[in-house]
Amino acid sequence: MTKRPVRFYQVGSFAVGNRLLSDEERTVQSDPDRTNSIDSGHRACQGCGEALGARYALDAAMRATNNQLVAVNATGCLEVFSTPYPETSWRIPWLHSLFGNAPAVATGVAAALRVKGQSEVRVVSQGGDGGTVDIGFGCLSGMFERNDDVLYICYDNEGYMNTGVQRSGATPPAARTATTDVVGPQPGNTFGQGKDLPRIAMAHDVAYVATATVADLHDLEAKVERAMAFRGARYLHVLVPCPLGWGSAANETIHVARLAKETGMFPVFEAEYGVVTSVSKIRHQTPVEEYLKLQKRFAHLFGKNPRPEIVAHLQELANRNIARYGLIDREETPAARHASTSEEPA
Amino acid sequence: MNQRPFAITLDVGSSRSNHTGSWRVERPNYVNRLPPCNNACPAGENIQGWLYEAESGDYEAAWRTLVEENPFPAIMGRICFHPCESACNRVQVDEAVGINAVERFLGDYALEHGLRLPDAGPATGKRVLVVGAGPAGLSAAYHLRRQGHHVRLVDSSAQLGGMMRYGIPAYRLPRAVLDAEIQRVIDMGVEVMLNHNVDDIEIERESGRFDAIFLAVGAQLGKRVNIPAGDSARILDAVSFLHEVADENPPLLGRRVVIYGGGDTAMDAARTARRLGATEAVVVYRRNQEKMPAHVEEYEQALGEGVTMRWLSTINKVDADKIVIEKMRLNAEGFPEATGEYEELGTDAVVLALGQDTDLSLLARASDIEVNDGSVQVAENLMTNGRGIFAGGDAVPAERTATVAVGHGKKAARGIDAYVRGATPEPVAKHALAEFATLNTWYYSDAERTQRPELEKVRRQDNFEEVVLGLTERNALFEARRCMSCGNCFECDNCFGVCPDNAVLKFSDGTYEFNLDYCKGCGICAHECPCGAIEMVPERI
Numbered sequence A: 001m002t003k004r005p006v007r008f009y010q011v012g013s014f015a016v017g018n019r020l021l022s023d024e025e026r027t028v029q030s031d032p033d034r035t036n037s038i039d040s041g042h043r044a045c046q047g048c049g050e051a052l053g054a055r056y057a058l059d060a061a062m063r064a065t066n067n068q069l070v071a072v073n074a075t076g077c078l079e080v081f082s083t084p085y086p087e088t089s090w091r092i093p094w095l096h097s098l099f100g101n102a103p104a105v106a107t108g109v110a111a112a113l114r115v116k117g118q119s120e121v122r123v124v125s126q127g128g129d130g131g132t133v134d135i136g137f138g139c140l141s142g143m144f145e146r147n148d149d150v151l152y153i154c155y156d157n158e159g160y161m162n163t164g165v166q167r168s169g170a171t172p173p174a175a176r177t178a179t180t181d182v183v184g185p186q187p188g189n190t191f192g193q194g195k196d197l198p199r200i201a202m203a204h205d206v207a208y209v210a211t212a213t214v215a216d217l218h219d220l221e222a223k224v225e226r227a228m229a230f231r232g233a234r235y236l237h238v239l240v241p242c243p244l245g246w247g248s249a250a251n252e253t254i255h256v257a258r259l260a261k262e263t264g265m266f267p268v269f270e271a272e273y274g275v276v277t278s279v280s281k282i283r284h285q286t287p288v289e290e291y292l293k294l295q296k297r298f299a300h301l302f303g304k305n306p307r308p309e310i311v312a313h314l315q316e317l318a319n320r321n322i323a324r325y326g327l328i329d330r331e332e333t334p335a336a337r338h339a340s341t342s343e344e345p346a
Numbered sequence B: 001m002n003q004r005p006f007a008i009t010l011d012v013g014s015s016r017s018n019h020t021g022s023w024r025v026e027r028p029n030y031v032n033r034l035p036p037c038n039n040a041c042p043a044g045e046n047i048q049g050w051l052y053e054a055e056s057g058d059y060e061a062a063w064r065t066l067v068e069e070n071p072f073p074a075i076m077g078r079i080c081f082h083p084c085e086s087a088c089n090r091v092q093v094d095e096a097v098g099i100n101a102v103e104r105f106l107g108d109y110a111l112e113h114g115l116r117l118p119d120a121g122p123a124t125g126k127r128v129l130v131v132g133a134g135p136a137g138l139s140a141a142y143h144l145r146r147q148g149h150h151v152r153l154v155d156s157s158a159q160l161g162g163m164m165r166y167g168i169p170a171y172r173l174p175r176a177v178l179d180a181e182i183q184r185v186i187d188m189g190v191e192v193m194l195n196h197n198v199d200d201i202e203i204e205r206e207s208g209r210f211d212a213i214f215l216a217v218g219a220q221l222g223k224r225v226n227i228p229a230g231d232s233a234r235i236l237d238a239v240s241f242l243h244e245v246a247d248e249n250p251p252l253l254g255r256r257v258v259i260y261g262g263g264d265t266a267m268d269a270a271r272t273a274r275r276l277g278a279t280e281a282v283v284v285y286r287r288n289q290e291k292m293p294a295h296v297e298e299y300e301q302a303l304g305e306g307v308t309m310r311w312l313s314t315i316n317k318v319d320a321d322k323i324v325i326e327k328m329r330l331n332a333e334g335f336p337e338a339t340g341e342y343e344e345l346g347t348d349a350v351v352l353a354l355g356q357d358t359d360l361s362l363l364a365r366a367s368d369i370e371v372n373d374g375s376v377q378v379a380e381n382l383m384t385n386g387r388g389i390f391a392g393g394d395a396v397p398a399e400r401t402a403t404v405a406v407g408h409g410k411k412a413a414r415g416i417d418a419y420v421r422g423a424t425p426e427p428v429a430k431h432a433l434a435e436f437a438t439l440n441t442w443y444y445s446d447a448e449r450t451q452r453p454e455l456e457k458v459r460r461q462d463n464f465e466e467v468v469l470g471l472t473e474r475n476a477l478f479e480a481r482r483c484m485s486c487g488n489c490f491e492c493d494n495c496f497g498v499c500p501d502n503a504v505l506k507f508s509d510g511t512y513e514f515n516l517d518y519c520k521g522c523g524i525c526a527h528e529c530p531c532g533a534i535e536m537v538p539e540r541i
Ligand SMILES: Cc1ncc(C[n+]2csc(CCOP(=O)(O)OP(=O)(O)O)c2C)c(N)n1
Pocket: A050, A075, A076, A077, A078, A099, A100, A127, A128, A129, A130, A131, A132, A157, A159, A160, A161, A162, A163, A168
């Protein structure tokens, strides 16, 4: 992992920047001359996690490739809010085709670049969770199998947001969407269904698979940089809260993403050639309620007719993630964990 | 002929033509809030400000920011009871920032590097008399000199420093440090008159043609109580006892010493007695540990040095080689009441540390000055009812600490400056408090406080060497970096990074600005600002 050890400052390694860090130690996002791959004036909702996640990831990819980058985009919010013809927010070479074929288009772009001998130009393909885990899944799996030289980035907002918040294969159990109403004994999305795409990607034994959230910029940037160090098919799955579809406050987008990780609901890890190589430990373990309560899509679990058994079920899923990825070191104290990544006085 | 590529009918435009700022119902605003440490500092120091400088390793800049308000960092870093640390927001994360230790480090750094205080201001021709060369008087002299007034500083003692010299023992405040920091103020051009008793303030004013006076005479008289005592009973008061020790003329106490009282002076007297060779130093106090006014650090240091405590006890009689103690109990209101149970305690001397009074005989002719309960009454700007006469420090009703006195000196100087210029003092505007709830502490690393080393106990017993030692540069820097910069931007770039609309502009001088053409008002920047330096305000629609 290429994460740089950050020295202890007022905010340690968690904030975007620090006036006392050298330029090399700073995040891409703290650079006043960052690419801003996606420009101001886009039509994403207030507090959109996807707009933020896309800028974080692509700006980092631009730095990692020395600005030699092409992006291919599936249909979805990201495409629609950025590019209402003839205007666009993209400040990088960018192609759009269809909802379901972005990985295949990216394969073609990579092949064309190879034929032209322009192997220094790298390809990123991106889409929402619907475009990735559902309709584009066949193309993506093929891209993995062929090991095409593409980094695929999924911006997971856990639903088909662009068309009005329908359920996708990445929607969590119990969540309300336009197609999973809160009726019957199991209100909201069904337990036991859906797809865990990072693990499916790992099963393809591709060079690099990682998850990230918009709440940890340092981690996300390090993963993009790491991904770009490999050739062949790679997969990055970024959790991007959607204030509109989740019913969360616009100003809490990052906070909600942070809680997804701190509760264990969304495990953050990376894997190489099918083997997990590192995980982002939980720093302040939080019960899932704290995460769920901030989102109206889970409102039916609380309030007048609370459903503690459903909350408990979700907590079990979080616990399973914690156990599966080892998200908590039982024997280590938080201070000891911190000491391993920072400079402490003797 | 069509110049466009196949199937393209319109030129590509940028989304920047779409001013999404029009969606906004709230706008972000950068603010400065008052950090709780600054708010709690009796000397009004900009603690967050100097920690910010220290964080970058620019100790001189940090020291300069500090001495804007208080010219005695090396002294304060040793004797201040640091209410800032009790108020520090970091208490709610792990432990308070070691503000006092960093202050001392900066003070020592400045002494070591010979840093000089700012120059005196251009002469105004106004003359100010400062009576009393303790922390209040010296602080006033410093600020008055910066304002350009002539200052005559008079004191009845042989040396400068007041209670910092004659009340605080050298193991807490080494004399070299005290002398050096005082000298720096005197070097700004203060006229000093020592061994000078002011008998009548009006005569003093007329003969010196002073435009204003600052009374900082302190509370130098030890309170006495009537305890039946045998002829050869040895009873001293703590103030004179400590004064004589400071003059290097310590009185003979004997082996067993009883100290009567429960404040910091009692602890100082007890610890001093141990150093002068007393094998037993017993503090007798009529209430219990919880009600004791002494600061807990002082108390714990005393215990560590072998001082013992007799709680809930009063002294009823003193004889040559023993005292009689009556046991007390606390009633429902927490007041001690007698139990009628007595006990004898062998002792060679009793030191009374029961509080201090102010000697106000110099005000005999200044009849318009109001004195209440032994304290001079003052207005908000520290002016008394007497024309051009201000008062501060232990002589006025307030908490009696050196830091409060330093704050009074500054405030009085401001009041005097306005008075001699015939202006009304401008009220100092205060920002809203940077409450813990305004912070996002996720961003601060877990970092426990660095403790200050202490002189080993065996090495304290027979000397006045300094007990609490300083931080190394490395530790001081670490400690400064634990500050969360409550309510004031410290350039962490979070707002610049987290805006989904790239509506925060970052400039090379470390400042930021909102680009309201594109800010949709989502408020993520305010939520993710670690130190609470952004507020959201409703947009007028
Ligand atoms: C073949 C096809 N079916 C349906 C659509 C309509 N459609 C456009 S975007 C979208 C949902 C996108 O969801 P997701 O991929 O999760 O992206 P998000 O908008 O949530 O970012 C749908 C159903 C389409 N464009 N093409």
